[in-house]
Amino acid sequence: MTQAQPKFLTIYNTLYEEIQMGKFPGGESLPTEKVLCESFGVSRMTLRQAIKLLTEDGVVESIRGKGHFVVSQHRDHSTSSMAHLAHPLQQMSREAMTLEAIHYRVDLESEYTNHLFPNRPSAVVAMERYYVCEGNASKKTDAMCFTFIPINVIDLYEVSTQDETAVRAFVEEQIYQYAAQSDLKFSMTQKPHFAHDGYTFDVGDYCWLVVETLYNGHESPVMINKWYVPNGQADINVTRMKETT
Structure with a gap:
């Protein structure tokens, strides 16, 4: 039985691919949550589920009061x-x-x-x-x-x-x-x-x-x-x- 992919996974995959392609370089911040929510047409809660996965995978670092930043991937x-x-x-x-x-x-x-x-x-x-x-x-x-x-x-x-x-x-x-x-x-x-x-x-x-x-x-x-x-x-x-x- 095929089910639609959850929205937060779609956002995760999109942001992950964009980060790997260099759209958001290491050390720079992602767009604000408001901008990302409007871009993907989702609630802040859904967006934060995707951000949480990116954070757990070491791709993004969230700093309270400052935003979400791309982690430099230069280390093996x-x-x-x-x-x-x-x-x-x-x-x-x-x-x-x-x-x-x-x-x-x-x-x-x-x-x-x-x-x-x-x-x-x-x-x-x-x-x-x-x-x-x-x-x-x-x-x-x-x-x-x-x-x-x-x-x-x-x-x-x-x-x-x-x-x-x-x-x-x-x-x-x-x-x-x-x-x-x-x-x-x-x-x-x-x-x-x-x-x-x-x-x-x-x-x-x-x-x-x-x-x-x-x-x-x-x-x-x-x-x-x-x-x-x-x-x-x-x-x-x-x-x-x-x-x-």
Whole structure:
């Protein structure tokens, strides 16, 4: 039995095709809901059903009070699966992000550090990292990370804490070459707000919290990262493969 396609699916298909053809380029807004309703001859409720599908598919991002914006499709998410041991922010973020500011210090052993690291290091390097998307010249950052590294790991890999460039290279790139395993725990966190030296991270009600624990063949981690990434800035893709016998 053949039935007519629901109106919201017709709108979805039309807008999707127009976006793929470049009628509405990435980063630009769609026409207003009023204009789209008049164009398709539908109610706002029907239109919003179509917009919701486009949003769920990562084609459109809806920003309250501003409108509906086309998401840039320049990234190949199939190559950024979380199955690969790599920098999570590079894998998750819809837009390329760069490390804008880094602040770190050496903290002595505490109940908290002993909770994080079973081998009870005498001290850890505690760090805050602030990231921005291309074109963001403000000090309101787009992502943030807390990092904890046992001091013995710093000594093992001969990282000079007096050299910020060396520290940046270690946490951004080298640790993913040295590590043998990375565990990721995903959750949502409410009202995150962090600030340091004028840089702030404040995304409103909720954002992704990704706790990354890196190992190198031992029970105790070599690094722990707590990534805070706004929902609208990230796609999380997990690849699962059947084990072969």
